[in-house]
Amino acid sequence: MGLLSFATFLPIAGALLILAVPRKNLPLVRIIAAVFTFIPLVITSYLWTQFDYTAAGINTESGFQFVEHLPWIPTYHIEYFIGVDGLSFPMVWLTTLLSFLAIFASWNIDKAQKGYFSLFLLLVTGMMGVFVALDFFLFYIFWEVMLLPMYFLIGVWGGPRREYAAIKFFLYTLFGSVLMLVAMLALYFNVGDPVNGGHTFNMLHMMNQSNHQPWLQVFNVRFWLYIALFVGFAIKVPVFPFHTWLPDAHVEAPTAISVILAGILLKMGTYGLMRISYPILPDMARYTSYFLATLGVINILYGAFVAMAQKDLKKLVAYSSISHMGFVLLGMAVFTEAGMNGAMFQMFSHGMITAMLFLLVGVIYDRAHHRQIDGFGGLGVSMPVYTGVASLAFFAALGLPGMSGFIAEAMVFIGAFPVYRTLTIISAFGIIVTAGYILWTVQRVFLGQLNPKYTEIAEINGRELFTLIPLGILVVFFGVYPMPILNLMKTSLNYLVTLIP
Amino acid sequence: MNNLESLQFFIPELFLTAGLLVTIIVELLLKKEQKVFTAYLAATVLLITIFFLIRQYAIEPAALFGGMVVIDPMAVFFKILTAVSTLIIVFFSIPSFRVKAEYYVLLLATTLGMMLMAQVNDLLMIILAMELVGLVSYVLAGYRRSDPKSGEASLKYILFGAASTGIMAFGFSYIYGLTGQTNLFEIQQALQSTQHNPVILFVAFVLIIAGLGYKIAMVPFHFWLPDVYEGAPTPVTAFFSVGPKAAGMAVLIRFIISIVAGVSADGQTFTANAPIHAQELLAVLAVLTMTLGNLSALQQKNIKRMMAYSSIAHAGYMLMALAVFTSQSVEAVMFYLVVYMFMNFGAFWVIHRMTPHLGSEEITAYTGLGYRAPLVAVAMGVFMFSLTGLPPLAGFIGKFYLFAAVIKAEWYILAVLGVLNSVVSLYYYAYVTKVMFLNRGDDESAVSISSYDTALLLVFLIPTLVLGVYWVPVISWATQSLHFFLG
Numbered sequence: 001m002g003l004l005s006f007a008t009f010l011p012i013a014g015a016l017l018i019l020a021v022p023r024k025n026l027p028l029v030r031i032i033a034a035v036f037t038f039i040p041l042v043i044t045s046y047l048w049t050q051f052d053y054t055a056a057g058i059n060t061e062s063g064f065q066f067v068e069h070l071p072w073i074p075t076y077h078i079e080y081f082i083g084v085d086g087l088s089f090p091m092v093w094l095t096t097l098l099s100f101l102a103i104f105a106s107w108n109i110d111k112a113q114k115g116y117f118s119l120f121l122l123l124v125t126g127m128m129g130v131f132v133a134l135d136f137f138l139f140y141i142f143w144e145v146m147l148l149p150m151y152f153l154i155g156v157w158g159g160p161r162r163e164y165a166a167i168k169f170f171l172y173t174l175f176g177s178v179l180m181l182v183a184m185l186a187l188y189f190n191v192g193d194p195v196n197g198g199h200t201f202n203m204l205h206m207m208n209q210s211n212h213q214p215w216l217q218v219f220n221v222r223f224w225l226y227i228a229l230f231v232g233f234a235i236k237v238p239v240f241p242f243h244t245w246l247p248d249a250h251v252e253a254p255t256a257i258s259v260i261l262a263g264i265l266l267k268m269g270t271y272g273l274m275r276i277s278y279p280i281l282p283d284m285a286r287y288t289s290y291f292l293a294t295l296g297v298i299n300i301l302y303g304a305f306v307a308m309a310q311k312d313l314k315k316l317v318a319y320s321s322i323s324h325m326g327f328v329l330l331g332m333a334v335f336t337e338a339g340m341n342g343a344m345f346q347m348f349s350h351g352m353i354t355a356m357l358f359l360l361v362g363v364i365y366d367r368a369h370h371r372q373i374d375g376f377g378g379l380g381v382s383m384p385v386y387t388g389v390a391s392l393a394f395f396a397a398l399g400l401p402g403m404s405g406f407i408a409e410a411m412v413f414i415g416a417f418p419v420y421r422t423l424t425i426i427s428a429f430g431i432i433v434t435a436g437y438i439l440w441t442v443q444r445v446f447l448g449q450l451n452p453k454y455t456e457i458a459e460i461n462g463r464e465l466f467t468l469i470p471l472g473i474l475v476v477f478f479g480v481y482p483m484p485i486l487n488l489m490k491t492s493l494n495y496l497v498t499l500i501p
Numbered sequence: 502m503n504n505l506e507s508l509q510f511f512i513p514e515l516f517l518t519a520g521l522l523v524t525i526i527v528e529l530l531l532k533k534e535q536k537v538f539t540a541y542l543a544a545t546v547l548l549i550t551i552f553f554l555i556r557q558y559a560i561e562p563a564a565l566f567g568g569m570v571v572i573d574p575m576a577v578f579f580k581i582l583t584a585v586s587t588l589i590i591v592f593f594s595i596p597s598f599r600v601k602a603e604y605y606v607l608l609l610a611t612t613l614g615m616m617l618m619a620q621v622n623d624l625l626m627i628i629l630a631m632e633l634v635g636l637v638s639y640v641l642a643g644y645r646r647s648d649p650k651s652g653e654a655s656l657k658y659i660l661f662g663a664a665s666t667g668i669m670a671f672g673f674s675y676i677y678g679l680t681g682q683t684n685l686f687e688i689q690q691a692l693q694s695t696q697h698n699p700v701i702l703f704v705a706f707v708l709i710i711a712g713l714g715y716k717i718a719m720v721p722f723h724f725w726l727p728d729v730y731e732g733a734p735t736p737v738t739a740f741f742s743v744g745p746k747a748a749g750m751a752v753l754i755r756f757i758i759s760i761v762a763g764v765s766a767d768g769q770t771f772t773a774n775a776p777i778h779a780q781e782l783l784a785v786l787a788v789l790t791m792t793l794g795n796l797s798a799l800q801q802k803n804i805k806r807m808m809a810y811s812s813i814a815h816a817g818y819m820l821m822a823l824a825v826f827t828s829q830s831v832e833a834v835m836f837y838l839v840v841y842m843f844m845n846f847g848a849f850w851v852i853h854r855m856t857p858h859l860g861s862e863e864i865t866a867y868t869g870l871g872y873r874a875p876l877v878a879v880a881m882g883v884f885m886f887s888l889t890g891l892p893p894l895a896g897f898i899g900k901f902y903l904f905a906a907v908i909k910a911e912w913y914i915l916a917v918l919g920v921l922n923s924v925v926s927l928y929y930y931a932y933v934t935k936v937m938f939l940n941r942g943d944d945e946s947a948v949s950i951s952s953y954d955t956a957l958l959l960v961f962l963i964p965t966l967v968l969g970v971y972w973v974p975v976i977s978w979a980t981q982s983l984h985f986f987l988g
Contacts, residue, residue, distance in 0.1 A: 073973055075980070112872075144892040151931070155939040163939050167931060174891075174927050178920035181901075185908040185916075215911075 003047060004066045004082055007040040007096065008128040015118035015125075026113055033103045033117040037124060041096040047084075048093060053487050056495035057085020059207040059279050063492075064134065065089075072138075077193060077200050081135040086492030087274055088131045090344070090485055091267060094351045095131060098263045099124045101467045102256035105359055108366070109157060109254065116157055119149040120256070127264050131271065136184050137201040139276075140177070146265070147173055150257070158252035165245075165252035172235050172245040180232030183225045187280065190216040207279040207499075226284035229277045236269030237325050240298045250318035255362025258314070262321045263355040267347045270328045274344075274496065282500045286335070290420070293333035297423050299326030300430035308437035313364070313371040316441060317357045320397060323430060324350045324405075330420075330427055331412035335500045339415025340493045341486060346408035348485055349478065353405055356393040356471045360386075363464050364445075367457050373441055378450030379457070386460040387446045389468050396475045398438045399431060403479035507565035510572050513553040513580065514616055520546030521609040528602035539602035540595050543609055547588040550612075554581045562984065564622060568684045571622040578835060578982035579619035579751040586744040586842055587612040592957060593850060594736040604644065608740070611637045615748035622759075624673045624683040627752060628666065631716060634745055635662045641740070642733040654732025661715060661725035669712020675705035676760060685759035692774040693763060703777040706761065710786075713756060716749030717816045720790040727797075730809035735856065738805060739849035742812050743842045750819060750838065754831055758985055762826055770910075771826040783824035788918050791817025795925045804852055804864050807929060808845075811888060814926060815841060821919050822903040825910035828983055833902035835979040840887075840899035840968055847961030848884040850954075851877055858948045864933060869942035877950060878937045880962045885930040887965050890923050895968035902976070 014036025021028050047066060057063040064083035072080045084092055102120070109116050126149070129142030147170060155166030184201075190213045193200035205211050215221060235242045246266075250258050278285045303323025310316040324346065331343030363386065364379075365371050380387040396403035409431070416424045460468075478485055508515070524546065528539050554577055562573035570576075587608055598604045614633030621627045639662065643655025677683060679701065680691035692702075715722040730738045758764055761779045762771035773779060794814030801807035819837055822830040852862070855877065859866040871878040887896035900923065907916040950958075968975060 073971075073976075075973065075976060141892045144897070148886060148891065152938060155935065163935060166939070167928065167935065170931060171924060171927060175921075175924045178923055179917075181904065182908065182913070182916050182920055185905050186913070188905075189909045 002066055002068045003043050004084065004132055005068055007043040007047075008082070008125055008132060010040055011036050011099075011121035011124040011128075015121035018114055018118045018121070021114065023114055029113055029117055030103070030107065033106075033121060034100070036121060037096070037100040037103050040124070040128070041100045044093045044096045048089070048488075051089060051488065053086075054491060055085065056491050057083070058087065058492055058496050058499065059204050061204055063495075067134075072135075077188075077196075077198055077202075078137045079135045079202060080138060081202060082129075082132040082138070083134055084132055086489040087344070087496065088271070090348045090488050091131045091264070091271055091351075092128065094267075094348055095124070095127050095264050097470075098259060098351065098355050099127070101355070101359075101470065102259045104463055104467045105256040105259060105362060106254070107463055112156065116153065119152050123149040123153065123260065127260070127268075130268055134203050135201050136187070136203050136206065136276070139203070140181060140184060143180075143268070144177055147177075150261075150265075153257045154249055154253045157254045157257070160252070161248070162252040165248040169245045169249040172242070176232035176235035176242075179228040183228040183232070186221075186225055187216070203276060203280070209282075222281050222284050223287070226277060226281045226288065229281075230273070230288070233269040233272040233277065234295075236272070237266055237299075237329070238269070238322065239295050239325075239329065240302050240322070243299075243322050246322060247315050247318045250321075250358075251312060251314050255358060255365070258318075258358040258362075259355045262318070262358060263351040266321060266325055267328075267351060270325070270332060270343070270347055274332060278496060279499055286500055289333045289335065293330055293416070293420050293423050296326045296329030296331075296333055297427045297430075299323060299329060300427045301326075301433065304430050304433035304437065308433060308440070311373055313373050313441070313445070314358070314361045315371075316373065316437065317354065317361055320357070320434070320437070321350070321354050323434060324354070324397070326427070326430070327409055327412045330416050330423070334416045334419040335497050336415040336419060337490075337494050337497055338411050339419070340497050341490055342408055342411025342413075342415050344489050344493055345404070345411060345482065345485060349404035349408045349475070352471045352475050353393060353396045353403075356389075356468055356475070357397060359464070359467050359471075360390045360393055363460055368454065373444050376445045376451055376454065378446070378448050379454060380446040381450045382454055382457050383459050385465070389460065389465070389472060390446065391442065392472050392475070393468075394438050394442050396479070398435050401479075402476065404475050404482065405479070407479060407482045502563055502565055502567070504566055510557070510560055510563065510565055513550045513557065513584075514613060516553055517546065517550045517609060517613050517616070520550070521606055521613065524602070524606050524609065528606070531602070533600055536602045537595065537599045539605050540591055540598070543605035544588060544591045546609065547584055547591065547612070551581060551584045551588065554584060564686075568686070569623045569626045570617065570620045572620060574982040574984040575751070575754070575831075575835075576620035578979065579747060580616045582747050582835075582838060582842070583615035583619065583744045584612055586747070586846075587615075587740070589842075589846055589960070590736060590740045590744070593739060593846065593853070596953070597734065597736060597853070601644075604641075607637050607641055611641070611740075611744070615744050618748035619751040621752060621755060622685050624677065624685070624688075627756075628670055628673070631669075631712075631749075631752065632666060634748060635666070638662075638741065638745060641737045642729050644737060645734055648732070650732035651734070652732075654729040657725045658729050661722070665712045665715035665722060668708050672705045672708025672712065675701060675708070679705075685755065689759045689763055689774065692760070697775060699775050699777050702775045706777055706779055707782070709756065709760075710782075713749060713753050714786070717746055717753065717820070718790075718813050719786055719816055719820060720793045720813065723790070723793075723813050726813060727806050727809040730812070731803060731805045731862075735805070735849060735853040738808075739846055739853070742808070742845050742849065743838070746812070746816065747838045747842075750823075750834060753823065754834070755985075757823065757826065764828070764985060769828050771828075773826075780824050780826055783820060784912065784915050787817050787820035787824050788915065789817075790814070790820055791919065791922045792925075795922050795929075798926070798929045801929070802864060803862050804867070804933070805862050807864065807933075808848060808852070811926070811929070812845070814922065815845075815888070817922070818900065818903050818919060821915055822906045824915070825907050825912050827906060827910050829909060830903075830906035832976075832979050832983050833899075833906040835982065836902050836972075836976050837899040839975050839979070840895040840965075843961050843964040843968070844884045844887040844894075844896055847880060847958070847965060848888065850957060850961060851881045851884070854950065854954050855948070864936060867933060868936045868940045869945065870936075870948070871938040872941060872945065874948040874950060876955065877948070877958065880958050881937065882934045883962060883965055885933050887969070889927045889930045891927075893966075893969040895965045895972070898969055898972050 067083035126146035307319035617630035798810035
């Protein structure tokens, strides 16, 4: 068993261990959860030091790193095939980081903690698996494995409308997944395995266009397969008009789960498009690119305008996620090196920034027990440290230079402008709207007259700062010096761009 | 093969018959408190029968009793499956039927009928075997004599059963009239060698499908099922949901590969004997069956009725695969039945053991069960999500093979309708877990379960979990059993 498998499956071992701990021993439950998410973080950090920056991956097995390739169900050509390249590794690392921090954001979950932490650890394995799987069947299993814990984490530990939000999330994502299942099987039966002549779930063989059998070369077939995959991934992103599950799920989910949802799960949609749809059906990616870019621009503007109208702070952050994911879509739709790298960098950067925002909303909700933007005011006086961290996060979300969000958005614009000039100009207005709602929110919550109800409100505590500070440092560090991440991804992404005709 | 020679290949059935008679006699000798012994006797009889059945894999496919029945690996597969399901049902029933020795005799008699259904090769034998199963089932459904619902279930079952058998026999008479044969193989030869009027064949096909469809609860012949499932004692309901359905599937498969179509030279696909659009009709019926099953299940308040409609939906999924006429689809159905047995029995076991504690079969009675009996509730959740077809549970692998068979045959629209049905089914299965875990009831007292209950629960839970991750043995078993005797 390699280190990558170890990091992927260790959380499940932690989940089983937690189930064996007596219910009263709450500190031990938390410690186990923290340890079993910290070790994967250590492992992926170690793997980062071992990472080969020149290997492209994407469609050649030799280009992948830390590969483990074992037979699983030989009669059906299903393999246990995992590995990372520049496209997946930043997400893998981000997953381990956010999972570890989210454990601390879950510290004061007040009921059924054993169930919560074991489901959380199961979720971590699911997320890791999605990013490392290179066998489509394995990918699908991990993709679906995440649904169950997510359903319960929102449904049991969520807010007042949690049942509705949980089942809505579940039904939406399952709808997307089953379409993906049909597309996956259709690919399986129409891709020849160059090694043994049979069929294969190996994604890399599916990417090799010469393995496609004649039926799979028909334009309509490819188009509808692309659409089926696209819907599956678009629901996760979520791309307008498939986004309606997101505000409900985010608002009802407990803080840590919102962090995971926005920080990692949303990225799986765009990751899936880059990992699966683009290399397997590159001509369709090109054919539908204008459509995707348009959806991206709609996401940017629609998300931003709706965010501006929100009264609930958490809902505002949720809609800002929709808006920011639009930049990813725009960047990846143009097939330029700058655009693609910008999109991927935005995935990474937004994962950190939105995680901070949700953590900050959680902090204030724990104290005030409401999230109405208009219900606060002048918190800068009573909570100066909190206000400082929050301002950093909000400015990062706004795309202020010196923060990672700015680099990402600038790269997307640089990449997109020569290709879709009008769309890029329109989407640039999104920046203004974003600045509008963020500054307006900061003003209403932190500035102005102090709301007398909150003169005695407790300052942000050490545990909460512990979850926020590492992200804050990274956001600034990668905003000033983004090369560590860009170096990780650029070989793979530049190669991916060359695959698109 | 003549009758005397055939007997040596009929040992499991003969043994089962003997065991059945012995059980009746032993029951007469036992005092009331000792009568539970007959249950263990029945279990032993079934175990030995299964042992004999496994040994039948060594036998070359052959026709027995002048072609009335056949012995081939597929028959053996279904015989083992039905015998195992009855064996489980015996243990399932012990807590509630301790003094009812004749109940176990009836179970054994049904098993004999199901084993015959698995190996029929003659029109008359189809009717005989199905009636044997049917007649005993009517008695089982009405077993709680004092309960009017049970009586209603039995009566509905009899009326529907009698009517559909009559219709099926009428369809058989067309086939006999056209070909002059009752042996399935002879009929196939006759249909392939001479052209008959497709309209008449189509009418015969529809009539026969009506009879077979009633057995597997295919829409529009499903009306009996929810009432029977609700009215019958829960162990009997569980029994009906797997064994007789599997036997019905076995007959349907034999019917398809003999009268409707023939296995092509490569053994992979079936070629229709006559242009009667049987595939299209089956596909439409499959979509109707699963859609109606799922949509009706959405509205159920009683958990047994919900399971009834869910079982209609699952019949639809299996029918969907059968409609594409490939050996892979038959293999998928065989695999699915194995998986279905574990998850469905598991769900019924939870329902059966929890009903006395909860005092009701309403789904809302399960509110907060996750906090009162965590293991039972988690197991129920696993069965529900497995029935939905979510990985990494066995139900997903079962559905995966069904959809794979359909997609391999390039029936994409059928597959898409099937997967969309899965999404619909999520709502009512998740509803059960929702009330168990997401809500809390007024009664928070812990529900204690006996170690017997836990043990049997694990018998269902472990395969449901393990087969979702590693299912090679079962699929290889199904693949190796996929050898039809024809000619």
